Amino acid sequence: MFKHLKAVSGDPLLALIMAHKQDTNPKKIDLGVGVYKDDNGHTPILNTVKKAEAILLEQEDSKSYLGIYGATEFEAIIKELILGEGNPLIASGRVRSTQTPGGTGALKVAADFISANLKGARLWVSDPTWGNHKSIFDSAGVEVKNYPYYDPATNGLRFDDMMATLEAEVKEGDVLLLHACCHNPTGIDLQFDHWKVLTEFVNKRGLLALVDAAYQGFGDGLDEDLAGLRYMAANVQDMLIANSFSKNFGIYRERCGGLSVVAASADEANAAFSIIGQAIRANYSMPPAHGAAVVYTIMSNPELKAEWVLEVAAMRDRINGLREKLVAKLAESGASKDFSFIKDQRGMFSYSGLTLEQVRTLRSEYAIYIADTGRMSIAGVSDNNIDYLCESIAKVVG
């Protein structure tokens, strides 16, 4: 039965983690996968998560099934985080949100919903984008197209080219995927004025925006990071938002995210939400409970919520501080290349502009693990390894 099957290569990022794990060089550095790390290279459990888990251990009294949308009280928490407390959209009833297994689960449900209900719609993603975007929509039978985004010449955004391509090629009903903040893999974000232009464009051309918010809080602040998303949500009729709690609550393996649908009226939102429910049932029946229970416990307790806001700020400040240090140390180390663009990028990642050859040399000769594309996960840098890292990069770039 399986004789004809040929093994496929897995996600290169996950292969990179394994290669780093197996490397015995004591100086090894992992700048591969996008998880937050502290100065010891450890991905900690947040204090507020530990406290919430202690409460749950004490108070949880059943493991019976929830419903397809997960815990009903969680819907309000998703809306509050994504749209901001008191956002008039919430009271309007035009938004419905469901818990999902991670941001990935939200994207998968969105892909199935689009494939089954918006016939012929194509998905437009940035070049480059998170590798899983294409896999998820391909597997749901939605055609994926690229718009220009990253400019290797300036290590910046090609916004004019992005708009020119979209202007020329989108069809009414197509779906435009945007990263809310902390763009993965480049670290280069759309600015607020870009969101205004895109909102007008979405309305003019009859597109559906799908915004992926996986790193809320890691750029400039929990509210600041979603200012563009919120402007768009306030000024379009319909929209889909896939969000992840993996990074900002540090609960990666618990698989907790959300999918929100914004529609023209409460009735339309409820209809779309019921169809989203069908896609959920056919995929995994219902999401796992624990991550959402942790997030709910924190968000519904004013003291824990305030402490969590500070914990997110500490993760953000550490990463932004590392960006400043990297730029200063790379300049000091005499690298021939100008790396000052790293401090203008935001979030977990930086497209470093290092070539494939340079990345491979860093891996084989210096035990420094960076993705083939040159994407560095900044959280893997620390005061303990930054000197070795910058000296090694300087040697490799000449």
Ligand code: PLP
């Ligand atoms: N979207 C982007 C852009 C991501 O980088 C990630 C990262 O893991 C996700 C979605 C999904 O996150 P998760 O499924 O781990 O919540």
Ligand code: TYF
């Ligand atoms: O891009 C990253 O590093 C994160 C983590 O299949 C990740 O988004 C990477 C690959 C993957 C799942 C998560």
